[in-house]
Amino acid sequence: MKKLYETIIQDIERDIREKNIKPGKKLPSVRELCERYKCSKSTVVKAFEVLKSNHIIYSVPQSGYYIVEGINSYDEVSSSIINFSTGNPTVNNLPTPDLKHCLDRAVDIHKDAPLGNSLMGINSLRELIPSYLTNFQVFTSIDNVFINLGIQQALSVLTQMPFPNGKKTILVEEPTYRFFIGFLEFSKVNVIGIERDEKGIDLNRLEDIFKNNDIKFFYTVPRNHNPLGTSYDKTQKKAIARLASKYDVYIVEDDYFGDLDVQVSEDPIYSFGDHYHHIYLKSFSKIIPWIRIGISVIPTHLLNLFREHVGYSYYYSYFSPSLVSQATLEIYIRSKILNKHVNIIKKHHLSRIETLREGFEEFKKYGIKCIGGRSGFYSYIELPDRVNEKIIVEGLKKKGVLVSGGRQYFLSDETYKKGIRLSIARTDEEEIKKGLEIILNDIKNYM
Incomplete structure (x- = not known):
């Protein structure tokens, strides 16, 4: 059952959305709202404090409460909105003192570090990643690890760089990650799709595409798929890995949700692959929303080529996250707070x-x-x-x-x-x- 102070919050937000109360204007007094809702002063004050913490209103001593200037769009007043539209979590349920601790430790440890940033990421963080990835049945070495801003940055480099198989076309699942679709359209590269549904993909169709098309790499989200929310079973993962090796097609695996997978027995395709045709990508944006950071695991024979194109991207974009972000993640992992x-x-x-x-x-x-x-x-x-x-x-x-x-x-x-x-x-x-x-x-x- 909704508490009375929550009803007051919802009513005030509705009045703001419907422009019954204009930005910068004074709200009704605590006493007026007490009379209107037949409640105590503490109930109204609690509602105001929640609205203040959400940066929707502010108080002026000896005067009252006012609507923050600029709060006039539908999405800005959102505590009463049911938001199914974004995959970016809030930090409401995470202990912010842990973040402060990790930031403080990161600054203390790296305060004398040079401002220049390694294209592969800071070594102290990269050294931790191989051990961390073993939790997901991904076995690699520090030499194969790149720290990047997120999966999209890695995908942009992989799309633009040539591959040893000499092929040009990118295969994606349909449906798939919309920002990669947008990038592919913008880049005007050859792309085709393969249907994916609640049962996965048709492996015979996949083999036919691998065999008869010029497939450079297959971009796939094997588990916790966006937007379907499904996962491949072990048989499908093994088959995808086998077909990639057979037809010299690379697999670019997006394991953005690996940490939070509640199906603990699920392993990535990487664990079944030959580690030659496989590129593994991972993001931390779902578990540490304050920072944008990801990992790319690149096979040894692609290292020089990938490093070269990461270097090119440095001149028109950023690949590596800030030193502070990397150092903070390092402390998260090292201190077990992650x-x-x-x-x-x-x-x-x-x-x-x-x-x-x-x-x-x-x-x-x-x-x-x-x-x-x-x-x-x-x-x-x-x-x-x-x-x-x-x-x-x-x-x-x-x-x-x-x-x-x-x-x-x-x-x-x-x-x-x-x-x-x-x-x-x-x-x-x-x-x-x-x-x-x-x-x-x-x-x-x-x-």
């Missing part, structure tokens, strides 16, 4: 997944297909052909529920499977229940 954070996130995440799966049962009663919801942040609700995705997305937004339209995760209209993507990265159990109910009602009403 393990602590992972366990905290997993605990909350398992409960949210269960709530999501229970909610999807209602969708099935109406013949609406829901994919995923077993691991990771993402899931995908397929829509009937007669349903207009854009109308659904905009209608939900007006009701305070944000979702992502599915078209952006596909290469073309011809291959698009109509639907919406959900992410539970920024939701709790109650929001998931309420949001799914609103989504289901909107789809039913449209149908």
Whole structure:
């Protein structure tokens, strides 16, 4: 049941969104709100303190509370919005004193370090990575490890550099990571797709593509897929690794959610591969939202080529994260705080997944297909052909529920499977229940 101070917060945010209260204007006094809601002074003050901590209002001594200037858009006042649209988690459930500790230690340890940044990352962090990666059945050496800003930076370098197989075309799953699709379109490289659904991919179709097309590398998210929220089984992973070796195709594996995988028995494709045709990418953005940092594991025979193109990228972009970010991650790993954070996130995440799966049962009663919801942040609700995705997305937004339209995760209209993507990265159990109910009602009403 919603507490009264939460109702006050929600009403004030609604008034701001609907512009009943203008930025810079004074809010009703504590006494006025006490009378309106028939509550104590402490209840109103608590509501104001929450709004202050969210930078929505500020107080002026001896005067009252005012709306922060510039708070006038729908998304800026968001505590009452159910946000299924982003995969970037908040830090609400993570202990911020740990961050401060790691930052302080990082500054103390590296205060005399030169400002220049190694293209491969700082050695003290890189030395920790091989041992850390063994937890995911990824075995490598420091020489093969690059520290980068994130997976997108590594993908941009890999897309532009030539590969020893001399091939030109990139194969992606459909659907797949929308920012990589955008980069491929911008770069005007040859790209084709292979259909992926809740069961995975057709391995016979994959072999046919590898055999008869000019495939440079296959970009895949084997577990906790974005946007489907599914994972390949062991048979599929072994087959993909075998076919890559047989047809001289490289696998670029995006394991962005490996730390938080609740299916502990799942191993990456890398663990089944020949370590010649395999590039492993990992991100920490889901477990340490304060910093953007990732890892690339590059096979030995590609090291010089990859290092050369990372060097080129230095002149028009950044590849390595800041020294502070790298040093902070180093302390997180060295002090075991990273393990602590992972366990905290997993605990909350398992409960949210269960709530999501229970909610999807209602969708099935109406013949609406829901994919995923077993691991990771993402899931995908397929829509009937007669349903207009854009109308659904905009209608939900007006009701305070944000979702992502599915078209952006596909290469073309011809291959698009109509639907919406959900992410539970920024939701709790109650929001998931309420949001799914609103989504289901909107789809039913449209149908």
